[in-house]
Amino acid sequence: MKKQVVVFTGGGSAGHVTPNIAIMNELDPQKWDIHYIGSRKGIEKELITKINIPYHGISSGKLRRYIDLENVKDVFRVIKGIMDARRVLRKLKPAVVFSKGGFVTVPVIMAAKSLNIPVYLHESDLTPGLANKIAQRFAAKIFTSFEEAAKFFPSTKTEVVGSPIRRQLFEGDALNGRRWLGFDVNRPILTVMGGSLGAKKINSSVREALPELLKEFQVVHLCGKGNLDSSLETVEGYKQLEYVHEELADILAATDFVVTRGGSNAIFEFLSLHKPMLIIPLPKSQSRGDQILNAQAFSKKGYAVVLEEEQLTKETFIEQIDYLESHGTVIQANMREATKTDTIAYLVEQIDRMHKG
Numbered sequence: 001m002k003k004q005v006v007v008f009t010g011g012g013s014a015g016h017v018t019p020n021i022a023i024m025n026e027l028d029p030q031k032w033d034i035h036y037i038g039s040r041k042g043i044e045k046e047l048i049t050k051i052n053i054p055y056h057g058i059s060s061g062k063l064r065r066y067i068d069l070e071n072v073k074d075v076f077r078v079i080k081g082i083m084d085a086r087r088v089l090r091k092l093k094p095a096v097v098f099s100k101g102g103f104v105t106v107p108v109i110m111a112a113k114s115l116n117i118p119v120y121l122h123e124s125d126l127t128p129g130l131a132n133k134i135a136q137r138f139a140a141k142i143f144t145s146f147e148e149a150a151k152f153f154p155s156t157k158t159e160v161v162g163s164p165i166r167r168q169l170f171e172g173d174a175l176n177g178r179r180w181l182g183f184d185v186n187r188p189i190l191t192v193m194g195g196s197l198g199a200k201k202i203n204s205s206v207r208e209a210l211p212e213l214l215k216e217f218q219v220v221h222l223c224g225k226g227n228l229d230s231s232l233e234t235v236e237g238y239k240q241l242e243y244v245h246e247e248l249a250d251i252l253a254a255t256d257f258v259v260t261r262g263g264s265n266a267i268f269e270f271l272s273l274h275k276p277m278l279i280i281p282l283p284k285s286q287s288r289g290d291q292i293l294n295a296q297a298f299s300k301k302g303y304a305v306v307l308e309e310e311q312l313t314k315e316t317f318i319e320q321i322d323y324l325e326s327h328g329t330v331i332q333a334n335m336r337e338a339t340k341t342d343t344i345a346y347l348v349e350q351i352d353r354m355h356k357g
């Protein structure tokens with residue numbers, strides 16, 4: 001069988017990269033030569049080079065919904081990005097481009113379309129992001145995590161497939177996790193994940209509530225790059241980490257309850273691992289409000305408790321954690337009822353169909 005090239009793209013935050021990694025890990029290396037196109041500086045560069053996938057950096061502009069002088073510069077950056085991407089794609093001649101969203105994907109998709117290379121899109125959120133809104137018309141197929149997302153795309157080429165979760169997350173070892181964290185083997189663990197980039201308001205609320213939390217839990221705090229608090233380094237039962245890679249599987253295996261932003265990948269991971277979660281979605285003032293909708297959908301299905309950031313104080317935080325703890329069993333029962341699709345296997349199969357060897 002002749003090897004063919006598949007190009008993945010997606011970036012800006014880990015949520016646009018980790019699902020790609022999940023799929024790439026399961027493609028047959030005898031069949032596929034995998035390449036990645038991302039921005040020159042984004043988090044995707046670090047995450048992809050770390051796993052030794054050839055990485056092609058291109059120029060990329062931020063897509064803003066508001067009027068800004070930077071928009072003008074960004075138009076040129078995007079045009080340059082299309083030219084950069086065309087150069088890479090011409091050389092690689094992929095059978096298919098798989099895009100996970102984020103602004104860097106727009107020039108890649110446009111370049112692919114101009115070269116008649118089929119593009120597959122995956123949308124993780126309940127409503128499409130700006131990049132996927134633009135990109136959808138160029139895509140041959142569109143896959144979504146949420147059932148509710150399908151209605152935003154043309155029905156003829158859209159399929160609800162769920163969230164591609166890296167298989168390694170299901171192989172964690174709780175005891176190893178506790179050992180790695182330096183935690184006691186018996187006391188319950190609360191893990192706080194403030195989105196892949198961290199979340200300032202969640203970070204400060206957790207730290208404020210820490211004395212109360214530590215009465216009940218040991219706390220793992222994934223606080224994002226540059227957000228460590230050195231004054232809390234020696235607090236027993238509290239482990240702060242900027243970002244964890246392969247250790248996450250063991251940490252989650254050891255985790256009893258989760259506090260999280262409403263990023264789609266994270267909440268689908270916790271759902272699949274049956275971890276009762278408190279979601280504090282990114283507020284509308286800092287986003288397009290997609291995490292609020294993700295969170296509401298999860299709350300409606302009984303998978304999560306939701307606290308809006310505007311309501312977040314030390315008191316409401318502790319109140320919601322108490323509620324989560326007392327309703328954990330019911331939430332887990334709802335999670336067990338959730339539809340189980342092997343999203344990764346399905347997407348791998350879809351990509352394999354593009355192999356013309």
Ligand SMILES: CC(=O)N[C@H]1[C@@H](OP(=O)(O)OP(=O)(O)OC[C@H]2O[C@@H](n3ccc(=O)[nH]c3=O)[C@H](O)[C@@H]2O)O[C@H](CO)[C@@H](O)[C@@H]1O
Binds near residue numbers: 194196282
């Ligand atoms: C601020 C922002 O725009 N966030 C968006 C971004 O979220 P963000 O990048 O925060 O992504 P998600 O919460 O969806 O996923 C985070 C990913 O990072 C991983 N992880 C996180 C912390 C860590 O220490 N180690 C680690 O591996 C998680 O396991 C998960 O796979 O993309 C998501 C998917 O489109 C959207 O729903 C979010 O609204």
